[in-house]
Amino acid sequence: MKKMVITGVNGFIGRHAKEYFEKEYEITGLDLAANYSGEREPDDTMTYYQCNMSQESAEMAAIFTGVQPDVILHCAGSANVGASVVNPMADLDGNLHSLYQLLLALKSFEKRPEIIFLSSAGVYGNPRQLPVRESDVAAPMSPYGLHKHMGEELCEYYNRIHGYHIRSIRIFSAYGNGLRKQLLWDIYQKYQNTGRIELFGTGEETRDFIHVSDIMRAIDLILSYDGPEAVINVANGEEVSIRELAEIYAEKLGAPQNIVSFNGAVKEGDPRNWRADISLLRKLGYEKQMELSDGIAAYVDWAKAQD
Structure with a gap:
């Protein structure tokens, strides 16, 4: 069975990802909390590690060495625009430093897992025209959007310079x-x-609202995609x-x-x-179900x- 690491597994999307992918992958979860707080407690279907990802690249490297993941879903980080305005340094720590430490932890690995970085439509700010395309200029309006865009740039750099396999998915208004x-x-x-x-x-x-169950299907499609695009809108185009x-x-x-x-x-x-242009996601076979x-x-x- 393939192996998947889900960071931020206690978060909204992380918990849904664990429940969606556990039939297909052997799951290892990382989070700041001492214990996993999913629907099933205790949960023996997953190996769980408490980890401060913004500070612990050595600890993550040891975990990754033991797991040898095929896929990493990087769900860890803040998703609060208002909080990022009030305390931008905390948002920088949660959204960018944790990503940087993850990438550093993998740098010495010969095996390059597929990585999905959960970015956000917040990188677009107020689009000049709709629907907004992946190629449109980023113009974030909040520290949250700025830090997500910085994360995308970091992923592009590691793809280009270090041969990583990272896709950044710009999730629009998730709910569920x-x-x-x-x-x-x-x-x-x-x-x-x-x-x-x-x-x-x-x-x-x-x-552009998208239910978390449709986000999971979109991620599944993106993981099976072997094309060149590194940034993909995840929405319904509505x-x-x-x-x-x-x-x-x-x-x-x-x-x-x-x-x-x-x-x-x-x-x-x-x-x-x-409103997102989801031409690429549709090309992968995506159709809204919720x-x-x-x-x-x-x-x-x-x-x-x-x-």
Whole structure:
């Protein structure tokens, strides 16, 4: 059986990746936390290591030597735009230093595993035109987006100079069960606390939402791809307004749409509109399987179960 290392395995995408790929790969998980906090506890289907990746290239090198991974999914790092604005150095540490230490840990290896670096649509900032293509100029609006772009450049350098096999995937607006932050979690918490859904902005801002189950299928397709492209958009190529999403959410809660309102305030680092060009991902065989309304319904059921 092939071997896969998942960094940040306790995170939202890391946990889903572990559950998706464990039938095909022998999984080793790395994370800052002392223990794995997946759906099954204790979990004997994975070897788990507590590791501070931003400081421990020697420890990671020892782990990789023992595992000899065929694939590394680098899911570790911060995914909080607002927090990156408040504390950019912490975001730099979590998003860039951890990646650099991982690449250094592999430098002496003869075997070059396939590596997927989880980047972000945040590298684009406010696109000049939609849909935004992988070849468009990066213009990040937040330290988070900047550090993700720096990570992509680091990966390109190691591919070119050291013969690594890294693909950076620019994930757009990910959502799904288990996500305890960002827009969908925020909406649920506001509804629980106030009976209303009051959000930042005007509601006309748009995003390209993709369910985590579709992200997993996209990663699977990318791992089997042998083409030259090093950066790939991961999205559905669909522009959905925040107002439309919030009204769907209210419906799934069984609440009237008039509980949804917007305060007009703009949060630093937030872009106005996103829609991805996913021509390359489609060329690999990607097709969306989770409709937004179904994904939100499942999320509402999951969130209610957490009460």
